[in-house]
Structure formats: C-alpha cells, structure tokens
Amino acid sequence: MTADTEQNIRVRIAPSPTGDPHVGTAYIGLINFLCARQRNGKFVLRIEDTDRTRFVSTSEQMIFEALRWLGLSWDEGPDVGGPYGPYRQSERTEIYREHADLLLASGSAYRCFCTPEELEAVRRQQMAARLPARYPGTCRRLSVSEVEANLSAARPFVIRMKVPGSGSTTFRDELRGAITFEHTNVDDQVLIKSDGFPTYHLANVVDDYLMRITDVIRAEEWISSTPKHVLLYQAFGWPVPRFWHMPLLRNVDKSKISKRKNPVSLVYYRQAGYLPEAMLNFLGLMGGGMPADINNATEKFTLEDMMQHFDIRNIRPAGPVFDLTKLRWLNGEYLRALSPQAFYGALRSTILSDHYLSRIAGLVQTRMETLGQFGDLTNFFFAENVLPPPEVFLPKKRSIEETLAFAAEQLATLEATEWTAEALEPALKQMGDAKGWSVKENFMLLRAILTGSTMSPPLLESMVIFGKARTLDRLRRFLDAQKKTAGHRK
RNA sequence: GGCGCCAUGGUGUAACUGGUUAACACGCCGCCCUCUCAAGGCGGAGAGUUCGGGUUCGAUCCCCGAUGGCGCUACCA
Numbered sequence A: 001m002t003a004d005t006e007q008n009i010r011v012r013i014a015p016s017p018t019g020d021p022h023v024g025t026a027y028i029g030l031i032n033f034l035c036a037r038q039r040n041g042k043f044v045l046r047i048e049d050t051d052r053t054r055f056v057s058t059s060e061q062m063i064f065e066a067l068r069w070l071g072l073s074w075d076e077g078p079d080v081g082g083p084y085g086p087y088r089q090s091e092r093t094e095i096y097r098e099h100a101d102l103l104l105a106s107g108s109a110y111r112c113f114c115t116p117e118e119l120e121a122v123r124r125q126q127m128a129a130r131l132p133a134r135y136p137g138t139c140r141r142l143s144v145s146e147v148e149a150n151l152s153a154a155r156p157f158v159i160r161m162k163v164p165g166s167g168s169t170t171f172r173d174e175l176r177g178a179i180t181f182e183h184t185n186v187d188d189q190v191l192i193k194s195d196g197f198p199t200y201h202l203a204n205v206v207d208d209y210l211m212r213i214t215d216v217i218r219a220e221e222w223i224s225s226t227p228k229h230v231l232l233y234q235a236f237g238w239p240v241p242r243f244w245h246m247p248l249l250r251n252v253d254k255s256k257i258s259k260r261k262n263p264v265s266l267v268y269y270r271q272a273g274y275l276p277e278a279m280l281n282f283l284g285l286m287g288g289g290m291p292a293d294i295n296n297a298t299e300k301f302t303l304e305d306m307m308q309h310f311d312i313r314n315i316r317p318a319g320p321v322f323d324l325t326k327l328r329w330l331n332g333e334y335l336r337a338l339s340p341q342a343f344y345g346a347l348r349s350t351i352l353s354d355h356y357l358s359r360i361a362g363l364v365q366t367r368m369e370t371l372g373q374f375g376d377l378t379n380f381f382f383a384e385n386v387l388p389p390p391e392v393f394l395p396k397k398r399s400i401e402e403t404l405a406f407a408a409e410q411l412a413t414l415e416a417t418e419w420t421a422e423a424l425e426p427a428l429k430q431m432g433d434a435k436g437w438s439v440k441e442n443f444m445l446l447r448a449i450l451t452g453s454t455m456s457p458p459l460l461e462s463m464v465i466f467g468k469a470r471t472l473d474r475l476r477r478f479l480d481a482q483k484k485t486a487g488h489r490k
Numbered sequence B: 001g002g003c004g005c006c007a008u009g010g011u012g013u014a015a016c017u018g019g020u021u022a023a024c025a026c027g028c029c030g031c032c033c034u035c036u037c038a039a040g041g042c043g044g045a046g047a048g049u050u051c052g053g054g055u056u057c058g059a060u061c062c063c064c065g066a067u068g069g070c071g072c073u074a075c076c077a
Helices: A023-038 A059-070 A093-106 A116-128 A144-152 A200-210 A220-236 A266-271 A276-285 A292-297 A303-309 A324-337 A340-349 A354-367 A371-381 A400-415 A421-435 A439-451 A459-466 A468-489
Strands: A010-013 A042-045 A109-112 A158-161 A168-173 A177-182 A190-192 A215-219 A242-246
Touching (some): A010 A215, A023 A266, A023 A276, A059 A266, A059 A276, A093 A158, A093 A190, A109 A144, A158 A220, A177 A220, A190 A200, A220 A242, A266 A276, A276 A303, A371 A459, A400 A439, A421 A439, A439 A468
Parallel strands (some): A010 A042, A215 A242
Antiparallel strands (some): A109 A158, A168 A177
C-alpha cells in the first residue's frame, strides 16, 4: 500500500458457495491475507450466497477447509464471528432491502416490472442489430401512478440502479491507474432480484462499506462493473475504497482458468497429493509480487517469506498461465526437502490415511483370497491416472463417437449430482435411460474410465471414496486424451 | 458487435527513476553419475522484448497508432 495511506487496513475475500473451492479464490485469498498481515490489518471472509439457484450446501464448509489447509486464516467470518457480522449475505437481506429503499427514495434506483422474457427478446433484437445489449429503460420512465398500479396488481419487480444518462465515471485502479467509463456504456444493473435477494453489485458495496473494507482486492474480471460500484458508493454518499484488480489466472491457451481445461478445485490438489506449501509458493509466483532478488535467486519461498517481502504494487497486470508443469516441479522440490519421517507422515495423512485405506479395504474384503491381492484390486485408487484402451472401454455395439458423447453426458451428470452413492445411482440411471444406454453399458463405461479395467470393486462406492474432484478430473482427462487420438486418426 | 484491460523465449518471472552480449527458474535437448527410473552435476538450443511510427545521443522501459490475447456485456458471482 502507498506510504501516505498508512492506516489499519481491512480487506476481504468473498467467495460464492457454488461448488468446489477454486484456485482463483486461493490466489486472491493469499494476496488479501498477505496485505492484511503486512499492515497489521484485518482479513475478512464473507460468504456471498445470494444466488440461490447456484447454491451448493456443502460448498461453504469446503471453502473453510481449503483455506485452512493452505494456512490462510481469517480474522472475521461466518464461523469465527466478528464485529461487523453476519458474514453470510443470505443473513443480511434485510440490510440490503433497507439500502435499496434508500436508493429508491433518493431517486438513484427504480422498480422494474419487465419480465425476463421481454428482456430476452429485447436483447436478441439488440444483438441482431449489432447494438450494445442494454436495458432499454422502459420502467425508468414509468410514472408514479403506473408504478402504483403495478404494485397493487402485485406484479413482480426488480430494483435497478439509475445510471446517469450522460457523463462518465473515473476510478483509480491501484495497479493500472485511472480507468474511465462513459455512462452510456454502463447498464442499469439489477440491484435487488425479484426473489428479494440482492445481486453482487449491491451486496458487495453495502457490505464493503458496512464492514469498513479499505482495500478491495479482487480479480480483474470485476473492472468492467467497478463504475457501477463507484456510482453506488456515490449514491449512498460513502467514500470509495481503493481498488486493486489482480490478473486472471489462465489456462495454457490463455483463456480464463476453467475446469474444462485445468483442475481448478483445491480439493483436487489436496487429494492428488500437492502440499499446501507448494501451492502457496506457486500462487506467489503468479503475477510477481516478490522482490526481484529473492525471485531471481530461488523462486522458492514460504508464506513467511511472502509476509516479509511480498509487495502488491509489484504485481504485473498480465494474466499468468497456471502452469501445472511448474507446479508439479515445485511440489517435487518440497517433497524431496522433507525428512524421511515427514515424507512418510505426509503420505500417511493423505494418500495412505487410515480413513482412506479403511474405506477402500471395506470394498475389497469379500473379493480377496490373499491379502497380497489388495494392490491388484485397488491400484486405481493410488494411480495418478489410468487410460484404458478402446478394447477396454468401448461397448460392443457402440461406436467410438457415441461412446465419447455418452461419457461427456456422464461427466455432466456426475458434476451436477450430490456425491453419495444414493444420489449418484438414480441420476446415472435416469440419464442413461434417456439416452438409450443400458445400465450395464452405462456403468461399465464409467468403470473402465475410472479404474482402467472392466473388473473393479463396486463402482459407485469407489467413486465416492475416490472423491468427486478426482473422479471428474479422471473423466475429463479421458475425454481429452480421446479427443487427441481422434484428431490423430483423422 | 460495444466497452475495458493487457502484451519480454513454449511457460512463470527479472532487467534501479531510458544506457545490459536481455538475466533466472520450469520445460525441452545432450553429456556425466548410475543396475533402471528419478534426483543431482555439467552444457546447449530457444526472445532482440507483438508490429509500425514518434520523443531521445540512446529505448524492453516514455507517447501515438495498429494487431493480437483476455475479460465484461445476466433477476451469476
């Protein structure tokens, strides 16, 4: 932070519980954590669960666990409390409603009665006419009596912010300098959805103010909506915090990092046997931030080193590729640096834990005649990858194309299903039915992809023990590998 | 399409406020060590800094433009 703004800073991360904890959350979390610790500030964890359609109930707990695994501890949050709670946005709806009313009263916002269908139609027209897709402002021009009429007719509505028709908003990004947006390019954002929940834009501004956040350190994808946020701060008459937009982590092809192309779940990295030290170190490499002498000399540093030497102002704004190859090398370095006892300890606490082993044992006891067969029956649980040849995975009456298409369906189904045998079984069967695949074909294909063989312990139970993150990764790798060989065949 | 951000080898970074044979790490290749594979040691290829202008005695670095990449463009965050 700049020298003239010495103060007790307050920063936050605000993950959304919509699935597995994401490496991007860890990256932004790390930087926020470092800034807070370096300045004797506070690091707040806030759960942004305002989207009830994407809400995943197990997600919040997984986020906690992943951040603890990495050692990024927070001072205030839903689990530890704090003076500015609650820290879960779903528990703050009343606050947002009050603030939306304030905006309504001051004329900075208005009710919009347009239906999603109407909006969609307008959007399509605008796209067709190659115009920027924007809210046409229909309800902005509603008279008081028209609004009253709609209200008494109990028509559902959203609350939109009223962006000035002309002029522009300029804000300062601490890494990039001044950024200006013409108001003609800023849409009348929805602030309160028809279900009464706020959108990110309202909730984040209200909470950041109420929680006394001084520095908003978040991902670059938020730059385009920052003018909306600034306008909201102004409408409320609040001071604007400092904004630091961090570069977006990228896939190898430079697109924004995504599960399609890269494992992004922290659960995956943990279960696959990456050490938190290596992950932290690797994330610290992303975008720079460590001084050149240290960076140049070793590239290997600890969280402690980062607290000591990291400087957010050194972050380069270009999006770094999250390069698994280098992460793996780094992880190997950390593994080799362990004492033999510590190394064995790491194995025993993860990939060979009693918990994991005993659950696997429970699957194979009836299938063994000698204990020595254990390895043969369960090796897929311990292999980093298995790649079955077509002789193994291809059903007799199916073409390679339809099989791969079906495997992609399986992936989608698995992705969307709660990770228990009870939930997975009907979900898979139902999907297979719909696609005209027998249960046998269906399960056998999955078995082959997951275990590399047509013989294995019970499939669903195996998947549950192996874990969602790793199972999905294995499916994706399979699909990728097949896509590549298909490319070669052509 | 519109708006915004970004731009150093394949990848991650470095090069003090303009002056270096553009450095380090990963990866790749070769050699050594060695029963194998790793690890380790040694060496090598690979960018003249996206391109074009400008400012300057001198630009990776400053300015302008182009190009490319990415993001946003939701009653998702």
